[in-house]
Amino acid sequence: FVHLLCFSILTITTSCKSGLDTRGSKDYISSISVASFKAIPLTPGNIISTIKVNDKESEWKYDLTVPKIKEGEKVPLFILLHGGVGGKNYIKFSNCLVAPALQDAGGFIFSPSGAWRTWTLDYLEKRILDFIDLAKEHWPIDPNKIILVGYSNGAMAGWKYAKDYESIFSGMILMGSNCKVKEKLNIPIYAIQGTEDKFFPIKKARKRIAEAKTLGCNITFVEAEGNTHLKACEYQEVLKTSISWMEKEVWKTK
Numbered sequence: 001f002v003h004l005l006c007f008s009i010l011t012i013t014t015s016c017k018s019g020l021d022t023r024g025s026k027d028y029i030s031s032i033s034v035a036s037f038k039a040i041p042l043t044p045g046n047i048i049s050t051i052k053v054n055d056k057e058s059e060w061k062y063d064l065t066v067p068k069i070k071e072g073e074k075v076p077l078f079i080l081l082h083g084g085v086g087g088k089n090y091i092k093f094s095n096c097l098v099a100p101a102l103q104d105a106g107g108f109i110f111s112p113s114g115a116w117r118t119w120t121l122d123y124l125e126k127r128i129l130d131f132i133d134l135a136k137e138h139w140p141i142d143p144n145k146i147i148l149v150g151y152s153n154g155a156m157a158g159w160k161y162a163k164d165y166e167s168i169f170s171g172m173i174l175m176g177s178n179c180k181v182k183e184k185l186n187i188p189i190y191a192i193q194g195t196e197d198k199f200f201p202i203k204k205a206r207k208r209i210a211e212a213k214t215l216g217c218n219i220t221f222v223e224a225e226g227n228t229h230l231k232a233c234e235y236q237e238v239l240k241t242s243i244s245w246m247e248k249e250v251w252k253t254k
Contacts, residue, residue: 030130031055044068063094065109076107076145081154087113101239119157152176162187171250181212188218194227
């Protein structure tokens with residue numbers, strides 16, 4: 001259960017905006033069924049279900065944690081991009097790692113199923129953007145507290161999203177990855193890397209983070225001593241440390 005099966009090893013260089021974020025146009029059609037979205041119950045607890053979509057792909061499986069919300073309160077939204085390829089890791093990623101670690105942040109935790117290639121597929125990017133739009137419209141979401149959390153393949157996509165969608169996410173937590181950044185990223189990033197990760201060696205991660213910082217990137221780098229890559233659930237305790245980073249450095253609430 002604790003093994004979140006692996007990812008494809010990718011080297012992503014941040015690039016120009018993909019052009020998917022065209023939601024302001026009059027003829028824009030959401031990839032997500034609005035009726036299906038609005039049918040999601042907001043009862044506090046955990047929901048594992050599917051949401052109907054308007055694209056040509058299959059229904060979107062997801063794992064959602066709904067927090068207890070006080071009247072008039074607006075809360076964070078965490079978008080999770082699990083590791084691996086295929087659609088089997090989204091439940092484990094949320095339930096054994098992210099939900100327990102970030103429950104004290106008091107936000108919605110949305111963990112959708114990925115694809116057999118990468119999170120940077122056009123239709124998946126569009127779904128994520130459309131989901132965020134619907135959540136801001138219909139749920140008590142603070143638009144300034146939307147955080148992307150990625151692991152491995154999901155984190156590699158997160159480095160790209162950080163460049164393409166800086167107006168959407170207030171911060172990112174990226175674990176078990178590396179990325180050669182060629183220009184400044186404007187989103188604060190909390191990068192967590194295991195010192196015994198054989199797929200993304202810590203020495204290379206240190207070098208690339210240092211290079212990104214010289215470009216002006218706001219990156220907090222946390223080394224998880226002794227952590228490997230395949231046992232992602234063991235990052236739960238170190239992921240908890242990101243809450244104080246969000247509160248102090250991203251949301252400026254403390």
